[in-house]
Amino acid sequence: MSFGFRVTHTDGLARRGVLTTAHGPVDTPAFMPVGTQGAVKAITHRDLESIGAEILLSNTYHLYLRPGDDLIARRGGLHRFTGWTGPILTDSGGYQVFSLAPLRKITEEGVTFQSHLDGATVKFTPERVVEIQEALGSDISMPLDEPIPFPLDPKIARLALDRTHAWWKRSRSTKTSLFGIIQGSISPELRKESAQIIAAADPPGFALGGFSMGEPAALMDEMVAYTAEFLPEAKPRYLMGVGMPRDILAAVRSGVDMFDCILPTRMGRTAMAFTSEGLLRLRNAKFARDERPLDPQCDGVCCGSYTRAYLRHCFAVDEMLGPKLLSLHNVRYYGRLMKSIRQAIREGTLGKVTA
């Protein structure tokens, strides 16, 4: 395990930096495409590399259920199994337990739940989820935590946060870089407390969890900025599961370094494209006669070879080329956004970037 982080430029609170991992460096601020089940939906590794992705996120919950961490470990780990040679960050699986699995039961020890696939009973403890991520061979791993629903119920939030902190104290890894996760929903007091408790263990990086749970975007911006103030400057900061381009830009301005989100692929699969003209809904009938590329400012394969009329046709007749091309385009859009953000920070012009 070799892990490091270095800030090379700043622009206000925003940071341009480099993460170093055993599987290569990552320029930050970075967006991590999501390969839920070890595959970024419809996109090959070669395509990912061609659009500048340097690090992938994968989901412990899904990989634990299928094909299983033991099978992946015997294949030599997630890198060898998937063929992705760059860095991989895995989540703890906790988020999916709370969003997907029926009949879950939370105790001090951990969370017991039924697989959403076959109903089998599974127990995740803070120790077990780290073991699973070590078996996967993740470069960066996450501890088990308990998300707090929005809107905030102070009593539930208190209990959940205490449990998250108790679990964190049992979470240690010698084989992966285990980040700490700060929860606390939209409560400044809880966020501050959580940041201080997590930071006390001096983890190699900090994740900001529990955002994009339905709170207004401006409130998220504010709470992210507030939380970041309590984090050591020398460590990377990762805003989990966020978000739309505007959310990412706002968080970068508050000093966040890493992001992941399913939006570019999920929206691509449902015919929605991020472009320099805004979000286009390709199923709209008006595109049937639109011979322009999706985004005239994009130099990707989708915009270089296909018209809006053709892409709409692919969705209208259920050709999987449509979801594939729009997923690729959207991930590329995010990649270009991050690149322009990094360049702006280096040049001290982040204030001029829009998203």
Add this chain to the structure above:
Amino acid sequence: MSFGFRVTHTDGLARRGVLTTAHGPVDTPAFMPVGTQGAVKAITHRDLESIGAEILLSNTYHLYLRPGDDLIARRGGLHRFTGWTGPILTDSGGYQVFSLAPLRKITEEGVTFQSHLDGATVKFTPERVVEIQEALGSDISMPLDEPIPFPLDPKIARLALDRTHAWWKRSRSTKTSLFGIIQGSISPELRKESAQIIAAADPPGFALGGFSMGEPAALMDEMVAYTAEFLPEAKPRYLMGVGMPRDILAAVRSGVDMFDCILPTRMGRTAMAFTSEGLLRLRNAKFARDERPLDPQCDGVCCGSYTRAYLRHCFAVDEMLGPKLLSLHNVRYYGRLMKSIRQAIREGTLGKVTA
């Protein structure tokens, strides 16, 4: 419209040649990937070019229904609409009318049917299907014909063949290269008669229709070889909708120049891969622990980046990367087969090629 065909080498009855079209040359014997609805399922044009595809087939029936030949014509034709800049061959739509559309009624004038999508009544006549293909801007078009079911019922075969020939006499195009289609099922007499009637109009190429309808492969080989004997040597010969690699190799040995088939993409989508070890069924549990590439002899992106274990995982968890990678691999497999066939004919070693 500029169309030509030149045989450059022979090996027995097999021919190595070049088709010339307004959208570029095609080395023959050639395999045409099938873009039913104007898209080869899950595969980008760039990927197609990278695996050596020079000509695509697209389906008039599907494009007529969605998005419509008028819309495509107003977009500048199928080449501009799809972004595929190489040659395109379209079928007449007749085959889909007979296999997909309910409530069809055949008369001397043509065939009336209901759209399988919305039940709308549509009439295809020999004149209309050529007009549609002209509107699409196909390089090579096909006349309306009536396939003969297998097993052969002599009375039905006689009626269908007479209708096919009557329709052929009304089929003319000044804007595309309209091939003639020879029918006759497994009857040597009917095949010979059909070849002579179709050849009388001196079309720019000949299609052999009505094969791979359920007859034994050896019988198909025999009838293809028999029919080819009656065709002028200077014109290209296209065996429609065929087939497995062995079928293609046998037909090449009888002097056939062009092929199309949905098998590489359809089988790829259902987890079956053509390899130098034979057909692999990736859903088989034994592949969960198989760390070899799909085909160690293949230099494609699928075999270069992924293991059998990972591909199986993609199918097991319904990741669309699985169908995409196997489709690409299979089309590439066919492309490599055709390349090795062309090289062998040039070198006079076709007898040593196996498939």
